[in-house]
Amino acid sequence: MRQGDRLSTTTPVYAPAAAEDLLLGAQLLRRAFLETPVLSADRDKVVVPADSPEPPVLLIHRGVAYQSTALPDGRRTIVDILLPGDIVGVDHAVLRRSHHEIVAANTLGYRLLPPDKLRQLLRDPRIALRAMALASEVSRRTSRHLTVVTRFDARGRLAAMILGLYDRLRRQDLISRPTFNLPLTQEQIADHLGITMVHVSRTLRRIREERMVVIDRQVVVILDIAALRHAAAGLSADEQAAPGKAAITRPEPLIAELS
Amino acid sequence: MRQGDRLSTTTPVYAPAAAEDLLLGAQLLRRAFLETPVLSADRDKVVVPADSPEPPVLLIHRGVAYQSTALPDGRRTIVDILLPGDIVGVDHAVLRRSHHEIVAANTLGYRLLPPDKLRQLLRDPRIALRAMALASEVSRRTSRHLTVVTRFDARGRLAAMILGLYDRLRRQDLISRPTFNLPLTQEQIADHLGITMVHVSRTLRRIREERMVVIDRQVVVILDIAALRHAAAGLSADEQAAPGKAAITRPEPLIAELS
DNA sequence: CGGCTTTTTGATGTCCGTCAATCAGTGTGG
DNA sequence: CCACACTGATTGACGGACATCAAAAAGCCG
Numbered sequence: 001m002r003q004g005d006r007l008s009t010t011t012p013v014y015a016p017a018a019a020e021d022l023l024l025g026a027q028l029l030r031r032a033f034l035e036t037p038v039l040s041a042d043r044d045k046v047v048v049p050a051d052s053p054e055p056p057v058l059l060i061h062r063g064v065a066y067q068s069t070a071l072p073d074g075r076r077t078i079v080d081i082l083l084p085g086d087i088v089g090v091d092h093a094v095l096r097r098s099h100h101e102i103v104a105a106n107t108l109g110y111r112l113l114p115p116d117k118l119r120q121l122l123r124d125p126r127i128a129l130r131a132m133a134l135a136s137e138v139s140r141r142t143s144r145h146l147t148v149v150t151r152f153d154a155r156g157r158l159a160a161m162i163l164g165l166y167d168r169l170r171r172q173d174l175i176s177r178p179t180f181n182l183p184l185t186q187e188q189i190a191d192h193l194g195i196t197m198v199h200v201s202r203t204l205r206r207i208r209e210e211r212m213v214v215i216d217r218q219v220v221v222i223l224d225i226a227a228l229r230h231a232a233a234g235l236s237a238d239e240q241a242a243p244g245k246a247a248i249t250r251p252e253p254l255i256a257e258l259s
Numbered sequence: 260m261r262q263g264d265r266l267s268t269t270t271p272v273y274a275p276a277a278a279e280d281l282l283l284g285a286q287l288l289r290r291a292f293l294e295t296p297v298l299s300a301d302r303d304k305v306v307v308p309a310d311s312p313e314p315p316v317l318l319i320h321r322g323v324a325y326q327s328t329a330l331p332d333g334r335r336t337i338v339d340i341l342l343p344g345d346i347v348g349v350d351h352a353v354l355r356r357s358h359h360e361i362v363a364a365n366t367l368g369y370r371l372l373p374p375d376k377l378r379q380l381l382r383d384p385r386i387a388l389r390a391m392a393l394a395s396e397v398s399r400r401t402s403r404h405l406t407v408v409t410r411f412d413a414r415g416r417l418a419a420m421i422l423g424l425y426d427r428l429r430r431q432d433l434i435s436r437p438t439f440n441l442p443l444t445q446e447q448i449a450d451h452l453g454i455t456m457v458h459v460s461r462t463l464r465r466i467r468e469e470r471m472v473v474i475d476r477q478v479v480v481i482l483d484i485a486a487l488r489h490a491a492a493g494l495s496a497d498e499q500a501a502p503g504k505a506a507i508t509r510p511e512p513l514i515a516e517l518s
Numbered sequence: 519c520g521g522c523t524t525t526t527t528g529a530t531g532t533c534c535g536t537c538a539a540t541c542a543g544t545g546t547g548g
Numbered sequence: 549c550c551a552c553a554c555t556g557a558t559t560g561a562c563g564g565a566c567a568t569c570a571a572a573a574a575g576c577c578g
Contacts, residue, residue, distance in 0.1 A: 015313065094388055521577090533566085540558080
């Protein structure tokens with residue numbers, strides 16, 4: 001199963017009539033990225049500042065980043081978490097300024113495409129379709145997160161977050177077992193879920209005691225994925241990514257590198 | 260000031276290099292819509308069901324609609340509120356199924372564009388750019404709303420909602436004074452802001468007593484817009500839409516029809 | 519070993535949810 | 549024209565989930 005299959009069969013969310021073009025568009029866009037060098041950023045480094053003019057599009061190659069917006073009172077919201085393979089900011093093709101800042105959560109490898117280059121690529125309708133699909137995916141993720149944050153308590157939010165990350169990592173073939181690396185501090189998790197750091201800590205303890213998930217030192221181990229899905233119940237369960245109940249053996253995590 | 264100017268001067272959010280194409284794309288897309296008949300839906304009518312296959316794109320012509328997702332336990336989240344002039348669902352060009360359902364909040368006039376027709380239009384790079392811009396605008400609104408909902412208390416959320424609607428209506432030239440029609444029940448407002456109906460009622464009373472905003476029977480009258488902006492402080496204040504302090508004279512509201 | 523960040527835990531308060539009853543407005547039909 | 553039903557809004561009492569404040573413990577690194 002290579003890149004192509006993934007798009008058309010494993011995630012059948014796209015219109016059949018557009019599938020072929022989308023596939024080609026994805027390849028073309030990827031090719032354009034591959035002509036750019038892999039850049040690197042350390043933890044907490046701001047890769048794309050907020051309000052930066054002519055913001056680039058980026059492809060996460062390795063590591064984790066997040067998009068955030070700051071409020072004048074010093075608080076912030078982490079709007080989205082970015083994983084290897086994610087393409088962020090396709091809308092930068094049309095925007096004068098970026099809305100969010102993009103920050104490396106750990107050591108990050110990424111590629112940049114300047115916006116005029118992207119605009120040029122978008123002249124190809126297949127790439128344009130692909131860009132729409134990428135934008136749509138982000139938008140779907142955001143609105144899902146919105147639902148989580150408005151309707152779930154801290155436990156449900158945590159469950160939904162972990163499950164969401166797990167499913168995304170699975171879909172990208174970056175992990176095969178229910179355990180992975182999550183390079184976020186509890187404060188960052190708090191800023192993502194709209195609760196306080198203190199409450200994140202307490203809630204983590206709770207779900208650990210429930211033998212649902214163990215999160216220790218940025219390593220996530222899902223113990224009972226059924227319970228996890230139950231706790232995050234009601235979310236469009238995508239497609240059930242894992243067929244059977246996950247019985248973990250040894251925690252041997254870490255997010256793999258993107259090909 | 261007609262349609263064109265608005266895009267380039269009144270809302271200078273788009274990249275200069277793309278401005279001209281965006282403008283043309285907007286015109287072309289609009290033209291395509293204008294070839295379709297104006298349909299009509301009554302209050303509470305589901306215009307686009309959730310999960311509907313081959314979902315169309317729509318242009319709101321008159322009235323207000325909202326996008327929502329239901330949870331299995333019967334609760335729902337109203338993700339976005341749609342006003343006259345809004346184009347919703349450009350990502351339906353690539354999706355096999357719609358994510359949200361779209362419901363008329365009051366008597367609604369709208370136009371539909373089937374997805375294959377949109378795909379065909381997207382072959383024109385200018386329209387593709389315009390579609391990206393539309394998607395970007397929705398995404399910006401959603402993430403702003405996410406920030407509001409995660410960081411503000413009920414009073415702040417209400418303030419942000421009212422202010423957001425006010426600014427959008429102003430920008431579309433649908434109102435000129437700080438008063439407008441909001442055809443949502445308190446329960447719908449609650450589902451949008453992630454609080455309960457009961458608490459919406461209490462909070463409305465509170466901001467009324469503070470002489471900030473009066474909302475009675477679906478008519479919103481902003482009494483002190485400075486206080487409102489202060490209560491919703493910290494949001495990217497767009498451009499300050501109203502230059503001076505709004506001193507209302509007579510409440511004479513109602514959302515105008517789109518040309 | 520300091521000095522730093524990150525996590526943990528306790529005590530206390532509050533915003534908001536839940537439950538429940540009442541009220542106002544609108545429409546319906548006898 | 550007045551019951552009647554129905555939806556939407558209002559208000560009170562009470563409890564709980566989460567925030568805040570504060571301090572200490574645990575990692576981490578030079």
